Amino acid sequence: MIALTTRIPKPTLERLPLYHRAVESYLAKDQEAISSQELGREIGVDDYQVRKDLSWLGAGGRPGYGYEARHLLERFEEVLGLKRDHTAVVIGAGHLGTALSHYSGFRRYGLRILALFDRDPNKVGKQLGDIPILDIGELGSIIKEQHVPLAIITVPAPEAQRVVNLAVEAGIKAIWNFAPASIQVPPEIIVRNEDLAVGLATLSHYIVYGRPSD
Amino acid sequence: MIALTTRIPKPTLERLPLYHRAVESYLAKDQEAISSQELGREIGVDDYQVRKDLSWLGAGGRPGYGYEARHLLERFEEVLGLKRDHTAVVIGAGHLGTALSHYSGFRRYGLRILALFDRDPNKVGKQLGDIPILDIGELGSIIKEQHVPLAIITVPAPEAQRVVNLAVEAGIKAIWNFAPASIQVPPEIIVRNEDLAVGLATLSHYIVYGRPSD
DNA sequence: TAGATTGTTAATCGATTAACAATC
DNA sequence: TAGATTGTTAATCGATTAACAATC
Numbered sequence: 001m002i003a004l005t006t007r008i009p010k011p012t013l014e015r016l017p018l019y020h021r022a023v024e025s026y027l028a029k030d031q032e033a034i035s036s037q038e039l040g041r042e043i044g045v046d047d048y049q050v051r052k053d054l055s056w057l058g059a060g061g062r063p064g065y066g067y068e069a070r071h072l073l074e075r076f077e078e079v080l081g082l083k084r085d086h087t088a089v090v091i092g093a094g095h096l097g098t099a100l101s102h103y104s105g106f107r108r109y110g111l112r113i114l115a116l117f118d119r120d121p122n123k124v125g126k127q128l129g130d131i132p133i134l135d136i137g138e139l140g141s142i143i144k145e146q147h148v149p150l151a152i153i154t155v156p157a158p159e160a161q162r163v164v165n166l167a168v169e170a171g172i173k174a175i176w177n178f179a180p181a182s183i184q185v186p187p188e189i190i191v192r193n194e195d196l197a198v199g200l201a202t203l204s205h206y207i208v209y210g211r212p213s214d
Numbered sequence: 215m216i217a218l219t220t221r222i223p224k225p226t227l228e229r230l231p232l233y234h235r236a237v238e239s240y241l242a243k244d245q246e247a248i249s250s251q252e253l254g255r256e257i258g259v260d261d262y263q264v265r266k267d268l269s270w271l272g273a274g275g276r277p278g279y280g281y282e283a284r285h286l287l288e289r290f291e292e293v294l295g296l297k298r299d300h301t302a303v304v305i306g307a308g309h310l311g312t313a314l315s316h317y318s319g320f321r322r323y324g325l326r327i328l329a330l331f332d333r334d335p336n337k338v339g340k341q342l343g344d345i346p347i348l349d350i351g352e353l354g355s356i357i358k359e360q361h362v363p364l365a366i367i368t369v370p371a372p373e374a375q376r377v378v379n380l381a382v383e384a385g386i387k388a389i390w391n392f393a394p395a396s397i398q399v400p401p402e403i404i405v406r407n408e409d410l411a412v413g414l415a416t417l418s419h420y421i422v423y424g425r426p427s428d
Numbered sequence: 429t430a431g432a433t434t435g436t437t438a439a440t441c442g443a444t445t446a447a448c449a450a451t452c
Numbered sequence: 453t454a455g456a457t458t459g460t461t462a463a464t465c466g467a468t469t470a471a472c473a474a475t476c
Contacts, residue, residue, distance in 0.1 A: 009443065010416075017415040018396060035457065043396050047457090048445065055459060063458040064452045080415040081422035095313035100410075102309045105394055109414050149421050174417050180319055182232060182257050190420045192413050196314075199406050200323050201231040201294040203388050205222075206404045207363050208295035212221050223467065249433065261433090262469065269435060277434040277475045433476085440469070451458080 008079070012053045018043040019053070020076040026069050035066035085110045087148050088176075091163045092155035093118035093133050096178055100152060101128050111150075115142060117163075136163065143170035150174045157181035222293070226267045232257040233267070234290040240283050249280035299324045301362050302390075305377045306369035307332035307347050310392055314366060315342050325364075329356060331377075350377065357384035364388045371395035 008016075022042035026034050036050040054061065057075050061067040077083050088106075090097045093116045100106075101113050118124060119136045126133045134142070142148065151167040153160055153175060160179035167175065174190040177183055180197045222230075236256035240248050250264040268275065271289050275281040291297050302320075304311045307330045314320075315327050332338060333350045340347045348356070356362065365381040367374055367389060374393035381389065388404040391397055394411045 008419075011443065013416050013419060014412050017409070017411045020415070021394070021411070022396070037457085044398075046445075048447090051457090051459065052444080061458050062452055063450070064456045066457070079419060081418035082415065084422060086418060086421065095316045099309035099313035103410065105411060106414065109411065109418065111414060111418075150417065174421050176413060176417060180235070182236070184258075190417065190425055192417050194408075194410075194413055195231070196317065196408075197231045197235070197319060197323065198228050199390060199408055200320065200325060201234070201296065202224075202227050203364065203390060203404065203406050204295035204300060204323065204325075205227060205230075205293060207300065207388050208298060211404055212224075225467065251433085260469075262471090265434065266436090266468080275434050278432045279476065280433070431476105433474105435474080436472090438469105438471085440467100442467085443465085445462105445464070447460100447462085449458105449460090452456090 008056045012056055015043065015045065015053055016076055016080055019050070020073065020080065023069050023073050023076065027073065032069055033066040034069050034072070036061070039067070082110050085112060086150060087112050087114050087146060088150040088152055089114055089139065089142065089148055090116045090152045090154060091136070091139065091167070092153065092159075093120070093123045094154060097152075097154035098128055100154065100178075101131050114146060114148060136166070139163070139166050140170040143167060143172055148172065150176060153177045153179050155179055222270045226270055229257065229259065229267055230290055230294055233264070234287065234294065237283050237287050237290065241287065246283055247280040248283050248286070250275070253281070296324050299326060300364060301326050301328050301360060302364040302366055303328055303353065303356065303362055304330045304366045304368060305350070305353065305381070306367065306373075306393075307334070307337045308368060311366075311368035312342055314368065314392075315345050328360060328362060350380070353377070353380050354384040357381060357386055362386065364390060367391045367393050369393055
């Protein structure tokens with residue numbers, strides 16, 4: 001395992017999953033080499049951007065040849081932590097929570113949803129495929145006992161802070177927040193907000209006023 | 215209606231919905247003024263960042279007083295295009311598509327989902343609340359006749375480009391893509407990718423390697 | 429008036445873009 | 453060798469951070 005020498009810039013980090021996917025589809029077509037230009041075309045960035053991004057990983061391209069696809073894939077999976085399996089809990093068994101629990105893409109990225117949590121007695125006790133719906137009261141003990149690093153928040157906005165607090169107290173490492181609410185956590189906790197209002201509002205702005213380049 | 219004199223930077227634009235929500239909750243508490251410091255604390259940015267962001271809107275704060283919450287709200291809604299109603303179609307009536315169609319937040323932001331589209335005959339013809347599920351074959355004519363500006367894509371990745379092409383041909387203006395796939399569109403079309411793989415992969419990286427600041 | 433807080437200018441930081449020598 | 457393409461350095465761009473004079 002090659003160590004990461006330097007911190008990878010956030011914009012680069014967020015492009016890595018896109019490169020990853022592009023390389024996967026290249027491999028599926030039995031192509032073993034890929035150039036920065038080809039890779040860039042796939043995800044809509046320029047070739048020098050690709051080379052700069054890949055340079056953070058020590059990707060090991062060969063001048064005149066390109067990057068070896070299989071090696072590149074290895075490197076992405078290592079850097080993105082996809083080689084290890086992670087577990088997660090989903091808090092909130094509403095439409096979004098159940099939709100995410102069904103999402104097959106997670107398995108593919110090594111994420112296993114252990115359980116859904118809700119406080120509605122009509123939902124608690126049921127199963128969603130092989131994922132049980134448990135009472136929110138059991139959240140803390142499950143997180144602690146199974147050392148679950150990630151909580152996915154899909155409760156209504158007014159509940160969000162409360163359930164986040166429960167997860168944090170139980171020792172969660174990261175929060176993936178789908179509730180339209182700003183949540184406060186201690187600095188060591190990693191938070192990613194997936195706020196639909198942000199997407200909708202910016203799209204709405206562009207629809208009304210046009211895009212920057214117009 | 216006050217015109218936008220300058221292009222708003224993208225990072226600023228994406229913070230506006232968060233400010234908007236914070237101001238709403240301030241108003242709900244009957245507070246009429248809010249300072250850059252208070253607003254910043256709500257969403258986790260510094261006061262000078264808030265002032266810089268608001269300066270793009272000509273927000274009209276008063277030194278020694280702060281910003282008038284009601285006026286600020288007006289301004290946000292104008293800039294984010296929330297004062298006008300938009301229509302949208304959802305393409306893909308799977309778990310995610312139905313979850314999004316149920317999402318009440320959209321109504322609140324003036325977005326009305328006209329219809330869900332799918333190619334599965336078992337789904338077509340049904341209703342989701344008051345939203346009909348229509349055959350994908352009708353997509354083009356609905357977009358054209360109703361001048362629908364926004365298509366929300368929730369089909370499986372391999373289908374994404376195909377349905378996006380249909381929407382583009384019918385004259386769609388913007389695409390909100392939830393499929394884990396890079397899609398190609400003409401330059402005048404606005405695209406926002408809401409790629410769960412990006413979120414998951416970056417979280418996974420931080421869980422394994424720690425955050426930048428550690 | 430005194431205190432609080434804005435709006436804006438300047439300094440810093442970090443990412444993107446460009447260019448090219450190195451090299452497979 | 454000649455051609456293609458990398459890795460890296462330098463230049464540019466844009467956003468964040470800081471500071472402070474203006475002003476309610």
